[in-house]
Amino acid sequence: MKLESYVKLTFLSLSLFLLIACTSEEASKNKTEEPTKQSQTEKKKENQTSLKENIPNAPTNTDELIQYPGGKNAGKSIGILPEDEKKQVHKDLDEFPKITEDASETEKELYWNNLLYLFQEDYIDPQTVLEKWKMESFGSPDIEDPRFQFKENLNVEILLDASGSMNGKIGGKTKMELAKDSITEFSSSLPEGANVALRVYGHKGSGSDQDKQLSCESSEVVYAMENYEENNFEEALNKFNPSGWTPITLALNEAKEDMAEYNGDQNTNIIFLVSDGINTCGGDPVAVAKSLADSNIKPIVTVIGFDVDAKGQEQLRNVADASAGIYANVNDQKGLSEQFKSAQDIAEKWDRWKRDSLSDLDAIKVDRNFMILAFSNDWGRKRDKQNSNLISASDYLYYEKKMITKEMYNYLSDKRDEQKYLTDRSQEEVVSYLESINDKTYGEMKKSIEEKYKQK
Structure with a gap:
């Protein structure tokens, strides 16, 4: 009888031990799985941290390109900046979040829009060229002002x-x-x-x-x-x-x-x-x-x-x-x-x-042609500077800071090429248009530009 009681007691103790062990193992397993689930959620948040959502999308046509505001780092060339100014540009980039491999298209596009917003150049609009022509035509009877x-x-x-x-x-x-x-x-x-x-x-x-x-x-x-x-x-x-x-x-x-x-x-x-x-x-x-x-x-x-x-x-x-x-x-x-x-x-x-x-109107027309050339050269310089800065920014984020994946690096490269193509196409369009209206009076030019580029 005592032996039988001892066996039962031993069996109960062993069962209780196994139950406790299994429970501990399950709890431990849950604890290790929990952070994994949490980290996936955090990754989603991580891709959006420090990115501004109330900024304009990248321009897709000439009108949008003209009206897009110049970025914080417009006019700068990262590669030749003094060290203290280069550090400030890098500080802006350091605020960008790490982008993970499971980033959605929406997250990647937001990342690109923020990057462009920092480095977009301020492209001169045709209305500004017209105002310069007005200054150039100072004293001409063609100007009624x-x-x-x-x-x-x-x-x-x-x-x-x-x-x-x-x-x-x-x-x-x-x-x-x-x-x-x-x-x-x-x-x-x-x-x-x-x-x-x-x-x-x-x-x-x-x-x-x-x-x-x-x-x-x-x-x-x-x-x-x-x-x-x-x-x-x-x-x-x-x-x-x-x-x-x-x-x-x-x-x-x-x-x-x-x-x-x-x-x-x-x-x-x-x-x-x-x-x-x-x-x-x-x-x-x-x-x-x-x-x-x-x-x-x-x-x-x-x-x-x-x-x-x-x-x-x-x-x-x-x-x-x-x-x-x-x-x-x-x-x-x-x-x-x-x-x-x-x-x-x-x-x-x-x-x-x-x-x-005072020189005659023919000289004014020649001066206007030179201003069209200056306009074209200005767009070209800004396009090249912007493209170079975006390359430098992407390299910094990928090679130096390891903040973006190879896939994201290639995505930014494709977006950069799209933007460069748009700028080239818009430059040709506006230059061709300005050349076509050079013979018009100031009033005719003003009306034509306002209608075409919506600059009121």
């Missing part, structure tokens, strides 16, 4: 952004240094009898909230309206450094007061607004720009966005449109100097008019 007819006096005021972001570097020099160089080059080229003034804004205080009021109230004429004088102008440029916020509204308002005495009936008045960002202070710069256009000053306004992001480009373009002016986005000193050259050309024509030796 009274602002573009010869007047007895020529006055130019430059409004220069001196906010802290102008300390940012392009090619080893700060944006402020590049702007000062271009402004000096332009101002020194003005003919005898032409006047120039320089007003800076956002040059006091700092970018801190504590200094915002001080900075937003800072706008000052450092060189009053008069003929260019080298030593005085250089001294004026040395009076300020970039430091604070960006009171564009204030600067435009005060420029209107500066030029109030120069009636547009007797004066050709030109205003340049140079900024590397949006208005960060109070007021509505678009409304002030509209009041400038409606004033008796009748200025020709050129707004230059200097290395500006998409949001800044939109606001500055609206300012230009409200003033019936011209907007240009530039990313380096060469682009900045080219924009000032338009006013330089007006000054030269004005000087020749004063001397009764």
Whole structure:
């Protein structure tokens, strides 16, 4: 009886041991399987982390290409950037997530759209070319706009952004240094009898909230309206450094007061607004720009966005449109100097008019042909730069950071080729079109371009 009880007890103990062992093994198995299921979910999330979803899709036709905003790194060539600027580009790429082999087509397309958004170049639209032609045709009876007819006096005021972001570097020099160089080059080229003034804004205080009021109230004429004088102008440029916020509204308002005495009936008045960002202070710069256009000053306004992001480009373009002016986005000193050259050309024509030796309309047509060539070359340079940067970015993500798969690397390569083909095709289309309208009057050209490329 005791033996039988012992056997039963032993059997129960063994059964209990096996049951516990199996349960532990199953629990252990579940624990190892659980992370696997979890990691698959995380992989899906991983492919979307840090990717912006509220950005435009890659352009698929000429209209979309023209209207697509220039990217954060537009105008840069990664391969020849100074080391500190190259690190900043790589920092942008480091924020991209790892892409896994099971990434969906939607995830891959979002990845490509984000990459293009960083490096898309800002391609000049035909409307900008037309406005340049208008500047080129200054003084021609073909232009009915009274602002573009010869007047007895020529006055130019430059409004220069001196906010802290102008300390940012392009090619080893700060944006402020590049702007000062271009402004000096332009101002020194003005003919005898032409006047120039320089007003800076956002040059006091700092970018801190504590200094915002001080900075937003800072706008000052450092060189009053008069003929260019080298030593005085250089001294004026040395009076300020970039430091604070960006009171564009204030600067435009005060420029209107500066030029109030120069009636547009007797004066050709030109205003340049140079900024590397949006208005960060109070007021509505678009409304002030509209009041400038409606004033008796009748200025020709050129707004230059200097290395500006998409949001800044939109606001500055609206300012230009409200003033019936011209907007240009530039990313380096060469682009900045080219924009000032338009006013330089007006000054030269004005000087020749004063001397009764203005060239005829045939010369204007030849000049337009050269501008079409410059337009084509600009698109070509930007296309090559964009393609090279996208290659460098893909190589960095694949070879250096191991963030994308070989399949994804090839996908980005195919997308890059598609974009290059679109740019080539659009370049040929727009150049051919501009050549076809060169013989038209300005009014006919304006109407034709607005209808074809929807640029109102």
